[in-house]
Amino acid sequence: MLNQRIMSASVMLSVFLATFFFLDPIFFEFLVFIVGGFLLFELSKILKLEGANLIFFWVISLAPVATDFIRSLIYYSTLFSHPFFQSYLPLLTDIRNLFFWVIPVSLIFWLIIVPADLFTKKISSSYPTNIFYGLFLVTPLLITIIFIFRENRDLLLTIILMIWIADIGAYFTGKKFGSIKLVKNISPGKTLEGLIGGFLFNTLFVIFLYLLESIDLVEGLMLGVFVTTLSFYGDIYESFLKRKAGVKDSSSMIPGHGGFLDRLDSFCPTIPLLYIFFEASEFF
Numbered sequence: 001m002l003n004q005r006i007m008s009a010s011v012m013l014s015v016f017l018a019t020f021f022f023l024d025p026i027f028f029e030f031l032v033f034i035v036g037g038f039l040l041f042e043l044s045k046i047l048k049l050e051g052a053n054l055i056f057f058w059v060i061s062l063a064p065v066a067t068d069f070i071r072s073l074i075y076y077s078t079l080f081s082h083p084f085f086q087s088y089l090p091l092l093t094d095i096r097n098l099f100f101w102v103i104p105v106s107l108i109f110w111l112i113i114v115p116a117d118l119f120t121k122k123i124s125s126s127y128p129t130n131i132f133y134g135l136f137l138v139t140p141l142l143i144t145i146i147f148i149f150r151e152n153r154d155l156l157l158t159i160i161l162m163i164w165i166a167d168i169g170a171y172f173t174g175k176k177f178g179s180i181k182l183v184k185n186i187s188p189g190k191t192l193e194g195l196i197g198g199f200l201f202n203t204l205f206v207i208f209l210y211l212l213e214s215i216d217l218v219e220g221l222m223l224g225v226f227v228t229t230l231s232f233y234g235d236i237y238e239s240f241l242k243r244k245a246g247v248k249d250s251s252s253m254i255p256g257h258g259g260f261l262d263r264l265d266s267f268c269p270t271i272p273l274l275y276i277f278f279e280a281s282e283f284f
Contacts, residue, residue, distance in 0.1 A: 173197020
């Protein structure tokens with residue numbers, strides 16, 4: 001199992017690094033689009049959607065991301081430099097801008113719907129509203145991660161590393177010292193000691209970046225607190241969804257790790273909510 005986890009992690013890290021640093025930006029956006037498809041597939045299985053409901057789920061969830069990806073493809077790729085294709089850029093931009101409302105919707109989702117679900121131990125978005133679940137949970141992540149990638153690639157990399165570090169810190173600290181279970185009815189493995197470990201690991205990471213003069217210490221510590229808290233929040237909610245569906249993992253697509261939703265659950269609230277905060281504070 002450990003060898004599988006290491007091999008899978010190595011492959012995923014290699015693909016991420018290649019598209020993030022060495023290839024044209026369109027390749028990273030294509031990677032986000034493909035991973036988004038896997039996330040939506042796993043979520044549709046958890047929600048047990050079928051027939052027309054499943055089709056509607058896919059269409060409304062992918063339409064914003066697909067529109068933006070097609071626009072980027074025409075904008076970046078020399079294959080579509082012909083004036084015929086370029087003439088569609090303004091239209092695609094207008095259509096994409098119409099979908100911006102899904103970003104603030106994610107704020108409502110994570111601050112109102114998710115707490116209600118966890119408190120009542122019921123999924124608020126039962127039929128017919130569960131067909132919008134991908135639009136609430138996955139689509140804002142896909143859109144905002146691409147937007148931050150375009151605006152500030154270093155910031156996005158810092159956030160991604162913080163999410164991973166929080167996860168690693170929580171795992172090893174919880175495994176070694178964990179005794180106080182925070183949500184034992186949802187995810188028995190989540191402990192207070194693990195959460196504190198996530199904070200401590202990210203604090204050390206921020207201090208390391210500060211010594212390299214790559215980040216302001218106070219801003220970095222605040223970012224670390226936000227990222228660690230939101231990562232834990234997303235992890236808990238995905239565990240809740242899986243428990244309600246009666247499954248251990250979202251899928252078995254990634255050997256040794258479960259599914260894409262299992263690996264990226266922490267990203268779902270963190271990236272969109274931080275993007276909203278950055279936009280509100282005119283950070284970009």
